[in-house]
Amino acid sequence: MTVFVIRRLLQAALVMLIMSLLVFGGVFLVGDPVEMLVADDADQAERQAIIKSMGLDLPFYMQYLRFVGNALQGDMGNSFVFQEPAMELILERMPATFELAVAALLIAVVIGIPLGIYAGLKADSWVSKTIMTASILGFSVPTFWVGIMMILFFAVVLGWLPSTGRGDTVELFGIPVSFLTLDGLQHLILPAVNLALFKLSMVIRLARAGTREVVHQDYIKFARAKGLSTGRIIGVHLFKNIMIPVVTVLGLEFGGLIAFSVVTETVFAWPGMGKLLIDSIGFLDRPVIVAYLLFVVGLFVFINLIVDVLYSVLDPRVRLQEVKS
């Protein structure tokens, strides 16, 4: 077990190093941040001074080595735009994104699983067919467009929900959260649903597939023969068994929710990490782009590691024996 973890950590370090070179090289090749930042009427000397103060006068390998050297000491560099540590900027925005991702995940699970089970149990009914068609829409319609439509319908036409921003926040263990205030909760609904749509469709399909497979298995038939109520059969026996693939996939997808809520955050002006990334790309704020992408790589490596460790602990056959006894 320990060997396994150590080997994985070494692999992770290598992945991070390669990623850092790719990302750093990639953003280095694109454009010139000074052109983005400097005032129109600045003269040539002023431009030169800024180039120097940002270390952009150095050749690529020097800039990269300097970056790696600092990164090894935990310093991911300063944002060109804000001139504050890039990592601090990202961490500052993380709670907002995290909150959005958790809310989206909850929506996907709470709505998706019952719908999926229903569609699996009554596969031929028109309700099930509607659910499945809708889930195809959820997969295929672009998030950006759906977001704008949601704003148009729920905020502009109906006026039920606010269209933009995060609303009131309160501190929970020193972290600002918005789900504890009414205003914050109202602001959270639209972006969370928008972000959840894709995952929701996925959960529906996974739950349906799982249900279709499990209902025909012997232990469900046996439970029925024993005379257990339908509610108990679905709620306990069926539910537990279809959850294994759902949880696995959602665990991995959670990282994706955090890393790629970019579109939703832009449409709803949600002050999270995704919006920071988009703004940073606009300004060619290289240190923030690099730090963000490395942070995301790190996050995925970490989540994968946890999942793998859990797998080696939770051998499905062990679980099966426990259920039998």
Added chain:
Amino acid sequence: MKALRRLGLAAVAVSAMTTNVLAADIVIGIRSEPSSMDPYFHNLTPNNSMIGHVFERLVEFDSNQAIFGGAAESWKPVNDTTWEFKLRKGIKFHDGSDLTVDDVIFSFERADNYEGGNSSFRTYTKGKKLVKVDDHTLHIVTEEPYPLMANDMTTVMIMSSEAKGTDSSGKNKGISAKDFNDGTAAIGSGPYKFVEWKKGEEIVLEKFDGYTGLIKQPWDKVTFKFIKSEPARVAALLAGDVDAIDNVPTVDIERLKKDPRVVLSSGISNRVIYLHLDQFRDVSPFVTDKAGNPMTSNPLKDARVRKALSMMINREAIVERVMEGVAIPAGQLLPKGFFGVSPNLKPDPYDPAAAKKLLAEAGYPDGFALTAHGPNDRYINDAKILEAIGQLFTSNGIPTKVETMTKNVFFKRASSGADGQPEFSLVLVGWGSGTGEASSPLKSLLATHDKDKGMGASNRGRHSNPKMDELLNKALATVDDAAREKLLAEATDVGIGEDMGIIPLHYQVNTWATKKGIKYIPRTDERTTAFDFVPE
């Protein structure tokens, strides 16, 4: 009965409106977030317009970039190289302390010596010596006569010399940008106090009761929300989440005009959209003959060819179709009414026949082929404008390919390609005159590119004419307003009228949208300021 009901409705509407105005809070959705609250960190429009609420300058621009007294109540040259500024008495900072000449000198020192930051105010502070005469009298001494003193003083904001920071290294007077962003050092004397900045989300300001200056304070509390996405910004206004927005996209203007809940305010800006043409290479990389082979000469070097190209552009049609009517055809660097504008120059009329004749005269009767480059996310409808121009050129015998790209790639290549020289042959760009008069674009766009003198810094076509340089330099050293204005107009006559050093296309018109009951007084400097939103 009907009449009665109508009356009742009207009464409801009126009362709804008045309560709104009485509450006097405004939420403004803006496109760009400032990068700092430190007044000297980054000389950029979003910063200057936001921070200008909190700090006063010696002299302020009104919505037409005409100057009026900020912290200074009067100013005049006392001799050729000295300007005297008299401060208004009784100015208080937000912490209650008095604003004196010492604070002004402190501010200019910090601005002039600013380390780090993204773009300093040194352009406006260098070469100026500030001398205290008494607490309310300041002399600014330059080596050469300096006519643009008052215009320059509209830039540097005045902070309290008593502000304390946390930077132990003593850099920037010991006050770091962070100390402004969290409010510790954000002590100004402007009409609004800084309350809070939630990064990526909003900045909140509050009316300063001790303000004695000329700027109005129509609102008690001002919230600026940053909404970058254009449809989202419009939706936020329609949904009532914000009371006003800036940078209304032109595609939405027609629809919003019909919406009874919305008031549109648009005004001409100091920004001209124009074409730079390669005038420094004997063979230009993106100019070929019609078969696509390299040419032996660079037709763009010939002023007649540039004039011909200008006459192939149907400015009226571009304004009408591409800009949805929200722009004004341009014939020079700044629209009518600005200081230094030439009375002789009109937008070139669309005249393909005359253009062809000129081309033939210049020795290109069969024309040539071009590739035009431009950004697609920097100016209003930039890519569409360039495509229209490409079609106009093509249909008039200059087959033109159009390549647009994101601004952060475009500007690097347009300014310095692989060999350090501008890479393209013909580019679409825009220029806003920061000083509100003609010397700013003349100096940066048309003056001979000269690193040491800091001239022609954005001259991407490398246009150069000694006659124009001389007129401009003379203007920059002439304190007498009338004489300077004439010189600037003459320089424009040479640079545009004779040379067609750049091809002006149109002046941008900016549009703000507000909910009914409020309107915006459009600013030519493209700033979005709370005090220019007025209850109707």
